[in-house]
Amino acid sequence: MATTMLERAEKKPAVPSPVPAWISLVRAGAVVMVVFAIALQSMARTIIPPVLVIGLVFLAATPFLKGERRGLGAGLAVFGAVAYLANLPIILDDLAHPESAPAFVLQLLSTVGVGLVVIGGVAAWLRRPTRLLQPLAIAAAGVFLVGTFASLGMAANTDSAAALPGDxxxxxxxxxxxxxxxxxxxxxxxxxxxxxxxxxxxxxxxxxxxxxxxxxxxxxxxxxxxxxxxxxxxxxxxxxxxxxxxxxxxx
Ligand SMILES: [Cu+2]
Known part of the structure; x- marks a missing residue:
């Protein structure tokens, strides 16, 4: 009787395990970083090699982010953090000037993207997905939306000087x-x-x-x-x- 039940249990189709919250966070951050890389290079109308590399790394890694690949998530977090810190003077300068909306919004996007990947990566590393992950993702989206609207408003209120004759x-x-x-x-x-x-x-x-x-x-x-x-x-x-x-x- 017991053997039969065991056999039945083994024959039952495997129920896919739910995607851990941390992996959803890293995935979301990775997608944001790909969007950032495309948008920044489109705005600059040129290929920026370090930005291209960042975008390609996240694009290539995202499909492989699965529940059992905690190392990949943590590795992406380290890569994202290093790339972010290497550009920190430029990022901080752009974030300090919201009236220059395109650059501000893009750097807000990179900050949110790296933030999500790092928080997700740390949760993966600690092997402790927490209930805080979803509120954090919602908060990140909120920060991005509020920052974007504020920046666009400031840009609209910033005057442009007209040329005078002879200039x-x-x-x-x-x-x-x-x-x-x-x-x-x-x-x-x-x-x-x-x-x-x-x-x-x-x-x-x-x-x-x-x-x-x-x-x-x-x-x-x-x-x-x-x-x-x-x-x-x-x-x-x-x-x-x-x-x-x-x-x-x-x-
Ligand atoms: Cu300049």
Whole structure:
């Protein structure tokens, strides 16, 4: 009799075990990171190798995230955390400027994504899925939505300066100044700076004490009073060291 029952039990189709909460969290975070990688590169209109690698790693790992693969979840958490910390100065700068909405929203997305993966990864490592995981995921979504609406509102309320007649135009696009050499003379001393990027820039001429904040997709103008000569133009945003140019002032 006992043997028959045992046989019956063995023949019963296996009931799939529920997906552990931590794996759902890591999966959700991984999907967010893939979306982040696609969105950031689309906005920049170029392939950014480290971002491409981050996106591909999460994309490749996500299908293999299953209940028994705790190591993979924990490994993704470490990878996500290291990638995040390596870019921390850039991320913090973007998060400190919500009026430049595209960059702010993307960094909020990466923060939520890495946060979910790390919390899920730690839960996997401790082998202690807790009831807190679902509220944490809901809180992360809430932070993202509130932050996004606040940022879009601030961007909408940020003015853009119009060019005045005679202004020399300089454009910030794809982390470059165009043109890189700006010539002004006694007749034209105004410069109109048009930021076509989804991230903030600064039009900075250290020698002249000029440091103009130009939010994403906005324009600013500045009047220059300088002795004839050439002056170095930079952008002081972290990671924008390649944005250099020269202001040539003739008499
Ligand atoms: Cu810049």
């Amino acid at each position: 020399v135009q300089v454009t910030a696009e794809q982390l470059m100044w165009a043109p890189e050499d700006i010539a002004i003379d006694g007749a034209s001393t105004g410069i109109w700076i048009d930021n076509k990027d989804g991230i903030r820039h600064t039009f900075t001429i250290p020698e002249l004490g000029i440091d103009i904040e130009v939010p994403a997709l906005k324009a600013r103008r500045v009047d220059i009073a300088a002795a004839p000569g050439s002056y170095r133009i930079v952008c002081s945003v972290p990671g924008h060291e390649q944005m250099t140019g020269t202001l040539i002032v003739s008499s």
